[in-house]
Structure formats: structure tokens, C-alpha cells
Amino acid sequence: MSPLINRSVTALMKKLTEQYQSGQSFDIYAFLKRFTMDTIWSCGFGLDTDMQNNPNDRYLIQSQRVFSAECFLMIAGYETTSTALAYVSYVLATHPDEQLKLQEHIDTYFNPDTDNEIPSYEMISKMDYLDMFIRETLRMYPIIPAVINRQSTKDFQIENIGTIPAGTIVSIDMYTLHFDPDLWGPVDPNTFYPERFATKRHPLAWIPFGIGPRSCVGMRFAMMEMKLVLACLLKTYSIIDCGEQTYQATDQLEETAVISPKNIIIRLQRRDEKTV
Template sequence: PYTNSCRLRSEYFTRYIFKIFSNFHSRREVAFDEPHVKEGHLFTAQDLRWKRQRFVINPTFSSTKLKKMSPLINHSIEALMTKLTEQYQLGEPFDIYTFLKRFTMDTIWSCGFGLDIDMQNNPNDSYLIQSQRVFSSEYCLMAVGYETTSTALAYVSYVLATHPNEQLKLQEHIDSHFHPNTDNDIPTYEAILKMEYLDMFIREGLHMYPIVPVVINRQSTEDFHIRNVRTIPAGTIVTVDIYSVHFDPDL
């Protein structure tokens, strides 16, 4: 069956959709072939099932847990830098996105499942190729985290490549926070939080190139009237126009 859909200006989205959570807590359903995948994880869960999944997953992203993930992430970063250095030394153009996707996959598996799959060094491993059926919240982490993270890294890399002055400034900023051959040479959760220019650079990159422009939406559970606009029927999918918001000079 078809579902009504509409787009709202950002001020209406903030004023009504986000604040009146009781009527707009559901999201657009995403098509999955497996019913248990569709119903089992946060990205497609509806109503009370979504609330339960959110409650279960939230602790995973606490500051304490993120601090413990830092060594695992650094391990994947070291492998990535080795691969990029090897490609650079060949003196030939290469597709960095391929390496970023493998890096992201390694990081998700090590942080999410405690497994070192080493896809960066073994991209054609038969076990990895055959093990693509991951269920429920694990499937959500793989499907959602993999594409969004690797794509964000690709966009930021593109911005670096096309803005050499900002690239140099960012490199100097990063170098100022670390000292080679010392205990302060390895990035930590606390050190990253202090790197304001790095944070601003990544945010601006995602501002220019939003990675999921059609995902921020809500589905109404009841008829809802927005004054001077219209009545939104129950079941309508309401989506915010991310590009218009990001490139609005008045915001």
C-alpha cells in the first residue's frame, strides 16, 4: 500500500515533529527481505519495539564505552595508514573509497563484535564473503554504520584533496596535539575531544555533503494539524529537506 508523504520547512520540523514525540515516534519503514531483520533492529523498529531497541543500544555509545573502543579503532587506523602509504609509493592514482570501506568494516567488527577480521589485508577472505547474513541490531550496525561512516570519510577526504590550504591547517592542528615517539603519540578519546578545529572541519564537510539526506523523517500515528499549513493525516511520512537546511544562508 502507498503511504502519504510530505516535506516540511526546518522550523516546522523542530517546532512540531521533534517536540511532539508522542505522535511522531515512528520512522519510515525500510524494505528488507527477511521479516526478523525488518522487525528486530532500531533502524526499522516501530512504536514500543523502537523504544525498547533504543533503550538496549544506548549504553553502547556512552563515553565510557567509546573510550574503551579507542585502541581498537587505532589498530584499524594503523592498518589503513599502512595501506595508503603503500598505494602512495606506487605513484599511481587509486580509489581511496575502497580502502575506507575496508577500514570501516574492520572497525565495526572489532568494536561491535570483538572480532579482528582484518579485511584491509584479506579483502577476499571466503569466510567474510559468505558471512553476510547478520541479524537484528547487529545487522543495523553493519548496514547503517558501514555505509554512513565510509561515505562520510570519503567526503571528508574529498574536501581535504580539493582544499589544500585547509588540509595544511588541519594537519598542523593535529600535529600540535601529538608528539612522535612518546606516550602522547596515540590518539585517545580525551585527546580527540580537545581538537576543536578537527571537529569543525568534519562537521562542515558533512554540512556540505550530508550522507543520509532522506533518512531524517517521522511517521504520524494520528491526524495532526499545523496552523497555517495543513492537517497531516495519520500514517503520513514527514521528511525534512536536509539540503535546503544546510545551504540556507539565513540559518
């Protein structure tokens, strides 16, 4: 694993540990944004940033302008990954049984006596249930459904609709696709069920990163970032929901380049402590 990513993960875990020690609920989304921003600036540009400890870092401030107005590719690397991690955090908080199952899966790859071990690329690649967990989250909470579109180069016919002229922008209804019971059954697609990815599905049934030659070039990098953060976090902590503060996250969405919650309010609990 890249030392630059490891450094960003270590900084994130240090801040989350401070939040745990405070005993207070907090918005984990804010820390996830700083993590992905640190990772982008360090891995993409070789800049030594520390936005976890300096949220007023000039690169973070500049990036809000640069990424939103001039560089959509960087939005894909920063905003989408942090938002996906935020949704995973929400799912973990609101599905404690699934969280425990994922933690037990992650435990099999770690020395139980180490808190600060950073997993290797090879170790992360073997965590198949972690991969399914993230994929199921992105199935239910796609980040950028509106940007997956194509422009027709010639007229074509759709039965019972008529002729679609050349030059028409055609968008995919990702929500209908991702919740189609014929594609995702027999378990109800409205149920969070990572194991459904153990079954081979139609190659176009899951497209949060797009599909084909124009799919997201950063998919593997983003997936590895998410797996690394979750493995490090869940081997030590459990994410606990804070009642209505947590559940309202999916009711208060902001739609820009991505569809994101305003915040994800949770509390952390060390796994070696009794539930309070």
C-alpha cells in the first residue's frame, strides 16, 4: 500500500480516536472528506497536506473552487469516495448485525493484539465480504446517478414511444436498475444484503461507476481507499447510531455533482467495551 495513503489513514484514525475519547456524537462525514482530500493532493500532486489537523489548509480552500469549476475528474476522486464512505458509515450504524458480521470477517485478517496495523494491498484484496458490503451500499445509495449518460449518434426507435432523434442525451435510470427484483432477487432489493453479490449478476445490473470503456478510471483506487479505511476503523471501533440524528441523514440530501447527505452523525465505541 502506498505510504501516502497509509499516512492519510493514520491521520484519520487519530482524529476519530480523539472523537471517541470525547464521548460525544459527531459528524464523521467531515473527517472522511478531509481524508479523501489529503489522499488526492498527496497521491495525485505529491503535496504534503494535513487537512485533518488543519481544516483551513489553503489547498482545501482552493480545491472547493478548482474541483467544482475546472476539474470534474478530481470531484470523482474526492467527493464521490468520501460520500460513499459516509453512506457506508450510515449503513453500519443502522444495521448493527451486518456491522458485526463485517467486523468478524475483517478480524480473520488481523492480529487481534494490534490496534495500529495498516493492512497491505494483498490483505485488503482478500476481504471478499468487505468488497460485497461496499458494493451493496453503492447499489442502494448510488453517488452520481445523473452523470451516466450517452448522446445518440443517429435516430433510433423505441417500441410504443417512437423515434428518438440523433443528438439526444440518453440517461440511465440507475435507481430502477439497482432495485429491479428481476436483476437482484430473490432477496428483496430494498433489503441490505451484501451476500447477493456472491451470485453472478447481469454485467449491466450494477453501474455506480459507469460501465464500458468510459467507466470511472478511479474505481479501483476508490474501492481500495474505502476498504483500507473501513478495515482500520472496524477492527477497533463499532459505529453506533444516535437515533434521529443518524437516521435523518437520508432525509436531508444535497444534490450537486453528487447526491450526498448533509452529515452523518454517529458515535464510536471501542469493541472491547461493553455496550452502553
